[in-house]
Amino acid sequence: MGEVFAWLEDSAFSEAIRGTAYLYPILExxxxxxxxxxxxxxxxxxxxxLGLGRQALRVTTAANRLLPLSHVGFLIAAVTGIAMFLPGASVIADRGSAPWKLGLILLAGLNILIFHRLTYRGVARWDVGRSTPAAARFAAVVSLMTWSGVTVAGRLLAYT
Ligand code: HEM
Structure with a gap:
């Protein structure tokens, strides 16, 4: 794996990022x-x-309006994150926070997959004015915890 990281660091792309003034802070x-x-x-x-706006806002409306924005945000974070990773691949991959960040991103993705494949299928029964099922509230708590954890692990990447 060390050879792959060394190769990534020496690539023309990594050279260009290292050699362009202010590009790294712009990517950050x-x-x-x-x-x-x-x-x-x-x-x-x-x-x-978790119940906020339960009487007024349909879960499906919130999902349709909000989640596409999250997808765009993830794409932006992933593209810029990879661009920042490549020029220092071996150093960054060696940091203790790196497996936490990757693991928590994967856990967040798994949580989204399970929510959409299983729990969200029954949304018509709890779309508005009703309590959401325990599985939906559990998914919300896991989402809040994993994205917070990814943010902390991301910040720690610069240090340890
Ligand atoms: C999906 C692929 C991602 C990759 C490959 C990635 C990679 C990186 C890299 C290489 C850094 C720079 C570390 C340094 O300064 O040396 C960084 C910073 C950071 N990342 Fe990510 N990241 C990704 C997604 C995310 C997501 C989804 C979040 C939060 C939800 C996040 C949160 C952060 C934070 C808070 C920082 C510190 C920013 C700063 O202080 O300038 N990252 N990331």
Whole structure:
């Protein structure tokens, strides 16, 4: 794996990122905008699953309006994150926070998959004015915890 990381670091793409003034901080800034676009709408949807606005706002309306924004945010965070990872691949991959960040992103993805494949199928029964099922509230708590954890692990990547 070390050879792969060394090869990635020496690639023309990594050279270009290292050699372009201010590109790294620009990527960091866009990464944070992506995180805001991902986590903001995701938290709003999680709060709806936990009961906020239950009488007025349909879960399906919240999902249709908010989740596409989260998808765009994730795409922005992923593209900029990979661009920041490549020039320092072996150092960053060696940090203790790296497996936490990756693991928590995978856990967040698994939680989304289970929610949409199983729990969300029955949304017509609890779309508005009703308590959401325990499985939906559980998914919301897991989402809040995993995205917070990814954010902490992401910040720690710069240190340890
Ligand atoms: C999906 C693929 C992602 C990759 C490959 C990635 C990779 C990275 C890298 C390489 C850094 C720079 C670390 C450094 O300064 O040395 C970083 C920073 C960071 N990442 Fe990510 N990231 C991804 C997604 C996310 C997501 C989804 C979140 C939050 C929900 C996140 C939160 C952060 C935070 C808070 C920072 C610190 C930003 C700063 O202080 O400038 N990352 N990430």
């Amino acid at each position: 800034s866009i990464h944070i905008i992506g995180i805001a676009l991902l986590v903001g709408p995701a938290v709003a949807f999680d709060l709806r699953l």
